[in-house]
Amino acid sequence: MREHKRESAGSLTDLPMSPDEDRQRRFRTYFYMMLVRVACLGIFFVVPDWWKLIPAFFAVFIPYFAVVIANVSTRPATAGLEAPNALPPGPSAARREAPPERDAA
16 A cells, blocks of 8 residues: 655745734834833832832833844844855865975975
8 A cells, every 4th residue: 555645735824924014013012112111201200219210220221122122023034145156165265275285304
């Protein structure tokens, strides 16, 4: 009896997120983090004395983390870019890399 191997077909759920959806997701992430920053600024004016340092700390450092987190893309990075039709190194490059031979006298 002959066994048929069936290749698994691709699925729509296996496709990566579209660039537009990825951009929207990153924008929403950044927007929500900036809302938290605005809330920290509002809390700064409400709380008394040294407690102001806590919301001030978050209001200062949230923008950095918002940018770093929002710039993370879900698209896979390309392993390495190679020029199309690139020629391999020629024989002259191999001669330059070899150490010079010396005569033992």
